[in-house]
Amino acid sequence: MNTAISRGTTPERPNGARILIVGGGYVGMYTALRLQRKLKAELKRGDVEIVVVTPDPYMTYQPFLPEAAAGNISPRHVVVPLRRVLDQCKIVIGEAQSIDHAKRTATLTTLATLEEGAEPEQISYDQLVLAPGSVSRVLPIPGLADHGIGFKTVEEAIGLRNHVIEQMDIASSTRDPAIRDAALTFVFVGGGFAGVEALGELEDMARYTARYYHNVKPEDMKWILVEASNRILPEVGEEMGKYTVTELRRRNIDVRLETRLESCVDRVAVLSDGARFPTRTVVWTAGVKPHPILAATDLPLNERGRLKCTAELTVEGVTHAWAAGDAAAVPDVTSKQPGSETAPNAQHAVRQARTLGDNIVHFLRGEPLETYSHAYAGSVASLGLHKGVAHVYGRKLKGYSAWFMHRTYHLSRVPTFNRKARVMAEWTLAGLFKREIVSLGSLEHPRAEFELAAGGKPPEDPKGSS
Numbered sequence: 001m002n003t004a005i006s007r008g009t010t011p012e013r014p015n016g017a018r019i020l021i022v023g024g025g026y027v028g029m030y031t032a033l034r035l036q037r038k039l040k041a042e043l044k045r046g047d048v049e050i051v052v053v054t055p056d057p058y059m060t061y062q063p064f065l066p067e068a069a070a071g072n073i074s075p076r077h078v079v080v081p082l083r084r085v086l087d088q089c090k091i092v093i094g095e096a097q098s099i100d101h102a103k104r105t106a107t108l109t110t111l112a113t114l115e116e117g118a119e120p121e122q123i124s125y126d127q128l129v130l131a132p133g134s135v136s137r138v139l140p141i142p143g144l145a146d147h148g149i150g151f152k153t154v155e156e157a158i159g160l161r162n163h164v165i166e167q168m169d170i171a172s173s174t175r176d177p178a179i180r181d182a183a184l185t186f187v188f189v190g191g192g193f194a195g196v197e198a199l200g201e202l203e204d205m206a207r208y209t210a211r212y213y214h215n216v217k218p219e220d221m222k223w224i225l226v227e228a229s230n231r232i233l234p235e236v237g238e239e240m241g242k243y244t245v246t247e248l249r250r251r252n253i254d255v256r257l258e259t260r261l262e263s264c265v266d267r268v269a270v271l272s273d274g275a276r277f278p279t280r281t282v283v284w285t286a287g288v289k290p291h292p293i294l295a296a297t298d299l300p301l302n303e304r305g306r307l308k309c310t311a312e313l314t315v316e317g318v319t320h321a322w323a324a325g326d327a328a329a330v331p332d333v334t335s336k337q338p339g340s341e342t343a344p345n346a347q348h349a350v351r352q353a354r355t356l357g358d359n360i361v362h363f364l365r366g367e368p369l370e371t372y373s374h375a376y377a378g379s380v381a382s383l384g385l386h387k388g389v390a391h392v393y394g395r396k397l398k399g400y401s402a403w404f405m406h407r408t409y410h411l412s413r414v415p416t417f418n419r420k421a422r423v424m425a426e427w428t429l430a431g432l433f434k435r436e437i438v439s440l441g442s443l444e445h446p447r448a449e450f451e452l453a454a455g456g457k458p459p460e461d462p463k464g465s466s
């Protein structure tokens with residue numbers, strides 16, 4: 001086997017190849033892991049350098065965000081520290097602002113450039129892996145940008161948990177029925193994975209928490225799920241989607257299908273069916289769109305803004321550029337429908353990262369590339385403690401068995417043994433003791449106490465709504 005690494009093309013690396021990975025999420029982290037494992041000798045000799053550029057020093061295991069919001073997993077255990085797992089790579093905390101692939105350069109802002117007020121840095125590369133994922137697809141709905149919150153990051157998940165408990169505290173202490181009503185109304189827009197799981201877990205947590213309030217009962221709260229299409233959770237199929245609607249309604253959750261949010265100006269959620277809900281909580285989970293950085297490259301995009309890719313995970317029509325995950329339009333070779341693309345989910349992202357890493361190694365060694373092929377296996381979703389729904393390899397499960405499968409599956413998938421052990425320990429302890437019901441929203445204002453002591457004003461609206 002020919003193990004020679006192709007030589008670098010830039011003057012600063014006459015003998016090596018720099019692989020630049022943009023994004024430290026599923027694709028970025030798993031690709032880097034694969035490369036660092038397969039190119040051990042080359043990394044040691046300095047023939048290859050792997051640079052990962054990412055805004056945060058951790059990878060977020062997004063399927064655990066709803067459990068983090070419910071307080072079943074602590075925020076630190078939902079993330080994987082990149083510097084520890086990618087110890088053979090260079091981690092740069094920053095953001096790619098643009099990419100000139102023709103010149104093999106990326107322009108980055110880093111914490112240092114921001115601190116120094118300096119111009120963005122240019123970094124050259126030989127191979128580019130573009131994996132910035134997706135961002136919330138926000139529509140121009142009046143008031144949404146001012147009052148909505150997404151559910152894609154650990155900050156949002158924990159912020160929402162604190163916010164929900166704070167609203168219960170407000171409701172418990174106010175004498176104004178209008179404020180109480182708005183505080184206890186929670187509107188979620190979007191009936192996909194993120195929306196249904198976040199609502200299911202938070203409602204379950206709030207229902208439990210209510211038993212510690214003398215004047216807030218579960219039936220005082222309004223939980224509303226708004227979905228534009230006629231079904232929710234399409235990932236688990238039609239039958240299980242219908243079951244989920246029935247299960248949520250049984251819990252007194254107001255599921256409104258074929259309904260859209262039209263406005264949330266002045267903290268009143270106005271729906272397309274005419275309903276109006278004064279509320280301090282609008283959670284927007286109505287889909288994702290490819291990351292806007294893709295438009296700041298000279299690489300080809302499809303009509304939906306995803307990078308046009310081949311089934312070998314190269315970017316179409318160019319050399320030395322690779323992509324996968326939510327940002328990439330990868331042909332689904334297992335589908336009978338011509339033109340199908342793989343869906344933006346973790347199931348594909350993890351597997352694509354493995355093939356992508358292998359293909360870069362094949363490319364560097366002059367070997368033929370592999371084709372990415374994976375038929376969607378189905379999905380599992382949690383709807384709260386001991387409640388779930390699943391449709392995996394044709395098997396449909398609901399209730400406790402689906403919830404148990406959800407936990408087992410994600411425990412097997414969360415990266416590193418360290419994280420698995422910590423999550424397992426937390427679940428075990430949670431089974432032995434009562435649930436956590438505390439809100440630490442004040443963590444978001446760590447200087448408030450000191451500022452007050454120093455004679456300053458307390459921060460405005462410390463119980464600020466999202």
Ligand SMILES: Cc1cc2nc3c(=O)[nH]c(=O)nc-3n(C[C@H](O)[C@H](O)[C@H](O)COP(=O)(O)OP(=O)(O)OC[C@H]3O[C@@H](n4cnc5c(N)ncnc54)[C@H](O)[C@@H]3O)c2cc1C
Pocket residue numbers: 022023024025026027028053054055056059060062063064065066094095096097131132133134151152153193194291293324325326327344345346347348349380
């Ligand atoms: C709440 C929730 C629950 C989910 N549950 C499931 C589930 O149960 N099953 C499932 O299959 N899928 C699930 N998903 C979807 C899954 O998490 C995504 O499909 C997956 O994360 C996509 O991987 P990715 O690497 O493409 O993007 P990401 O994992 O989002 O990674 C993108 C990375 O790029 C970084 N980045 C962004 N911009 C830049 C820039 N300019 N420069 C450098 N870096 C940048 C980001 O900070 C991030 O680290 C869920 C998603 C959410 C939000």
